[in-house]
Amino acid sequence: MDSANPLKLNNQICFSLYSCSREIxxxxxxxxxxxxxxxxxxIAMLALWEQDKITVSELGNRLYLDSGTLxxxxxxxxxxxxxxxTRDKKDERSVLIELTGQGSALREQALGIPEQLACQLGATPQEGMELLKLMHTLMDRIQAGQSEEA
Known part of the structure; x- marks a missing residue:
């Protein structure tokens, strides 16, 4: 790594995260x-398998997606x-998203996907947990910085 050049593409955290995310x-x-x-x-289904019957805006917040994408x-x-x-009976402005029986059943078929991906990456469970912990720490810092600006 050429640390002498602060504007070198491969020295950018943002680019490493971006390119790695695309490849994964x-x-x-x-x-x-x-x-x-x-x-x-x-990822939308993952969120719904964790918590079913949520509003579109709640799902968008969990996934960091705007309504135009969602x-x-x-x-x-x-x-x-x-x-x-369906429209929320308590608040007509809100739309509720709920899994169907077929949507719930799909969870069983998806259970092996995380392990299959880990095998493709050749990562140990410990490496995966360390990376995940680092990513969560980074996201927490970003969110803390954003709330301080608000």
Missing amino acids: TKLYRPLLQNLGLTYTQY TPLLKKLEAAGLVTR
Whole structure:
């Protein structure tokens, strides 16, 4: 690493995170193809498998996605029979997302995906946990900095 050049592309944390994220997302493609999901649909389903029957805005906040990205994604999941979208009876402005039986059942088929990805990466469970811990720490710092600015 050429640390003498602060503007060298490979010295940028942002670029390393960006390029690594893109490559990992590519690794997911063949694994998710069997489920009929894109990567973004998969992370939406992961969030719903953790907590079902949430509003579109709650899901968007969990996934860091705006409604312009989330709405077409949810329409496709609904067309595939995996979720339903209904107006919240308590607040007509909110739309609730709920898993269908088929959407809940898909969770069983997805159980092996994290392990399959880890095998492709050749990472040990300990390395995975260390990386995850670092990423969570970084995200916490970013969010703390943003709340201080508000």
